[in-house]
Amino acid sequence: MTEILMLDRVSWGPPRHRDILKDVSLSVPRGQVVAICGANGAGKSTLLRLIYRFQRPRSGSVMLEGKDIWELSARETARIVAAVLQEQPTDFALSVRQIIALGRLPHRRGWGAAVSSPGLADAAIIDDALARMDLKAMSDRRFSTLSGGERQRVMVARALAQEPRLLVLDEPTNHLDIRHQLELMSLLRGLGLTVLTTLHDLSLAAEFADRVIVLHQGRLLSDGPPDEALSEAHLATAFNVRSRIDRSGSHPRFFFHL
Incomplete structure (x- = not known):
């Protein structure tokens, strides 16, 4: 099977409220880098929550490597999917290395294994994640002392230490x-993993993604290579603005007007 992820007519909304995500179907081949774009409230984060098994769809199905994600255990899912979220913990009394070591928990025999004493194989994986995200110099610092950007890099490193096949x-x-x-976007492209990421920056999406999905009011508006999905017409609809794209350079430049 070439697809690692398949969504079939998926909808979701909070109890007793209308759907936020509506009848979304898509399949993602292994190794593809997919950017998900759209205005605030379009359903981007909701879509990701369904993919990393935080929310169960109201209707439709989410299939991960050919199995319904809700037939897998949380641990089984965590061995395949790693998620890096916008919300970052701020009160951890753990060091950077200990935070990254949490990514190894799904691969251990017991969930309660101490994060402070990983085995040799785990330690090598943690060291590699530290190096990839340029964090070795701060590996012993407390997570709570880091800047927002440094924390973000730690959370990406934790996800890499999880050794997922799908990174969200x-x-x-x-x-x-x-x-x-x-550097991060170049790293994501070079991982050889399937990557799904929401992005506000359309220039980054156009430069680094193999495929762009644009959501509008909870539905798929466009889905395809960046040049096709990020057309002036699609962007005008998605963001309710006039758009112009300059494609004269090596990468497109986007201009918007009310």
């Missing part, structure tokens, strides 16, 4: 400076 990220470039945004 909700606005991972938030709080990062320009250099670390570009």
